[in-house]
Amino acid sequence: MKIAHYCNKFSPLSETFVYDVVKVLQSNKLVTTSEVITHMHINKNQRPYLYVTEIKDVSLTIFQKIWHFVLDKIGYRAGIEYQWKLKRIRLFNILKWKKPDIIHAHFGPQGCIIIPIAITLDIPLVVSFHGWDAFELTRDEFWIGHIKRMFLSASKITVVSKYMQHHLISLGCPENKIEIIHVGKIIYDYKFINKSKLEVKNFVSIGRLVEKKGHYDSVKAFINILKKYPQATLTIIGDGPLKDDLEKFVFSKKAENNIKILGAIDHEITKDYLYKADAFILCSKTADNGDMEGIPTVLMEAQAIGLPCVTTRHSGIPEVLDQVAHVFLAEEGNVDDIERAILLLINTPPDVLDTIIVKGREKVEREFNLETETNKLISLYKGLL
Template identity: 35%
Template sequence: FGTNGNHSIQLKQVLKKPLITSFYGFDAAIADSTTYLELFNTADKITVLSNDMKNDMLALGCPEENIIIHHLGVDLDKFSYTQRYVNPNEKAIFLCVGRFVEKKGITYAIKAFSRLLIEYKNVELRIIGDGRMKKEIEDLIFRLKLQKNVILLGSYTHTGIIDEMHRSHIFLLPSITAENGDKEGTPTVLMEAQATGMPVLSTYHAGIPEVVINGKTGYLVEEKNIDSLYEKMKYLVEQPKIWNKLGKNGRNHIKENYNISNQVEKLEYIYKDVIK
């Protein structure tokens, strides 16, 4: 993380070894123009997750020639492709996975879902996660009378999350920029959901538009826009025939651009190139 990079500057100078620092999201979002100035002038390379994060680094004063975009990756062997369909009288299941913190936008997901439920009774929102906003989220569900259709599942193991993904139809993560400036990098759960063949609904936020291709692997809406979020949720419920097209495109997109085997090789090349 960028914060650890700051602590490694003196170590680089003592050991006379190259320093590569990788940024992942919050470490870039919390910074101002002075936070990493010494690091940018000392590190041999800075890796970032997306073009959006690259722009953040440039705005903070990092020389462009020192920045390398390097994607996270997922192990596709752990995520089998599953075709999505819903039988008559079965519920269409939305799945949201994330810590209960502001930037995950979970309250916006719940509010948009409450509007959807007015028109479609055969839908369900399942949420995996926990965190400091739990009571606020519970209170919102109670206030909107959604207890029967919004299910808080708590914390799950990674295997449990994958199993839940395979049981669900549409993945939902309406991420936002928090009031303190905190934001996502490129959420791994969006890669994992697409790896299983699930269509995704998310936001134009941070590096997400590079992970989710709007109109091809899922849909994106503006941050905090409950109306647009509801409209896309409604569209996906009404058009189950497009789920598998979006899902296949998503699986291929992750295979081509976020495959962990390829990303490890690329990272090895970055390190070897710096130390040669």
């Protein structure tokens, strides 16, 4: 089976999940090639992969850029559709030459771009939604129109949670086309360490510094925690547009000795911080523009390692936690409730915490194992041939 993966960029640091599934597919004996077609191949040293075809976007003239900007501002998306036309010409030629058995588009916009080519070449198309493409984009009339048309012609749609599945069905995705396939993690890459008998005081949070990750809420709640537990620490790993403002806020509260913002760092170093921590925190919420999570893979990593997690009732997040860990779920955007969840975790008896930690690891092994989820994806591919 020859699989052609189409994504805009391969592979941003925040999209480990695409890189992981592409690699695991290539190692499967049923897959002859798992090749990536992308417009920008990045992070090549951190994430080496041989089978990548890079299609550089055609540069627009200054006049074209200005004209498209003006049209987009008044609600006419001629700029986007013109760029799609240019991309499709080059994609068509490459796919006609490579003759894949399956095209797999990662994220909704890539599905919208490539669907006419899949139809013309009579190649089954699988489109995977991951988060913002299912929620933020579907608030925009331009995108919802294209996505609905794509639903009708795509062979299969995959999503990462029941929550996302219900949402896309409500938008018109046929129920018989949509399947839940978790992105998953390679479980044996994560050594399980049970720290239930140790004092919980060092928290770590990992995620881009954008509104939907809820870092401000986490920090505000943690500053309140420091009044009762002055030795507690919070290390935030990630970069993004809110970094400078978040750092200024921490300094304004004189909490810089307890709350550190490290920026983006290599994935292996990030794992070291997870191993050193006592607990994990990520307080995701719906951004003002409608952006939402799918299921943050870092919650799988944290639980695989053995960290109890304080997080929020947001999108598919409750689905990644065992029921016994739902006591540490807070209402999204509610700083007081996040503080309550942190305090509860700090004061949970070791025997109870032991159960929660073990159940968390078992949940990830059972439902978010990358090898298992990849086998589901291969079965989906085979059903389309």
